[in-house]
Amino acid sequence: MNTSFEFFPPKTEKGKENLINLIKRLSHFSPEYFSVTYGAAGSTRKGTLETCVSIKNLGQNTCPHLSGIGAFKDSISEVLDEYKEHGLMRIVVLRGDLPSGIGGLGDFPYALDLVKFIKQVEGNFSIEIAAYPEIHPDAESENSDFENFLDKVNAGADGAITQFFFEEEAYYKFVEKCEKERVSIPIIPGIMPIHEYGALVRMAKNCSANIPIWLKEGMEKYLNSEDQLKYGLEVITNLCQKLLSFGAPGIHFYTVNREEPTSSIIKNLELN
Secondary structure, eight states: OOEEEEEOOOSSHHHHHHHHHHHHHHGGGOOSEEEEOOOGGGTTHHHHHHHHHHHHHTTOOEEEEEEOTTOOHHHHHHHHHHHHHTTOOEEEEEOOOOOTTOOOOTTOSSHHHHHHHHHHHOTTOEEEEEEOTTOOTTOSOHHHHHHHHHHHHHTTOOEEEEOOOSOHHHHHHHHHHHHHTTOOSOEEOEEOOOSOHHHHHHHHHHHTOOOOHHHHHHHHTOOSHHHHHHHHHHHHHHHHHHHHHHTOSOEEEEOTTOOTTHHHHHHHHHHO
16 A cells, blocks of 8 residues: 655654654655645745655655745745755645735745746656645635646646545545546545544644534544544544545555554554
8 A cells, every 4th residue: 555644844853853753663654755844935944854854864755845825936946956956856836825924925826836837947856736625725616626736737747635535425526527637647635644523623624624524423422532533543444445445546644743543544454
């Protein structure tokens, strides 16, 4: 089973140490790569690069993120040069969120603009883009959102990672739409392991991911975190099994810098 793991760059020395130890443990699953997020308007530019270099020094493939909103061509060119210098030739390219206090959208108001620019200045980068089976929260409509995705594909994207979701039908329908348009790049489902219900609700709200009624009711039946974790593990393991049986080319885990329950999910999948 092909896997990849996503992290955010730690802010403290202790956090950095913990993340390196976590990566060492997760490396036993032989992931395709570890990806590292990029803060709004480049707020974690240094941390993203340093984390990727640390992972690479462990002998693991790593993939930095890069977001364009609020940024300009000069600064993005500098980041690309840094990535290239360290052999980081696979990038997750996103629009990103505009932080408060930033006065304009910069040269890259949309991810499409950034994909085009990267392909223009350095065609050797491999680009992963975002896909939204449940529609991007800022999209005008489902059709316009899918057209935007197709534009990114046609601009040279090499693969796609979806926003997280909890109902497999959303992924099935999205892939079927891609097949009708003869999209040939791999569409990797992004999966959010359930650590704790309150945290799940907050993360889903931030990215407009749908929490189905059956999942809400299932989680609310359990009052303690241990039972919630056990139920969430069962739900996400079943979801991953269905996606892989459907033909998903792999699973991308949004780990939020935690080993569990991601590790247990993979072990469950390997046993079945």
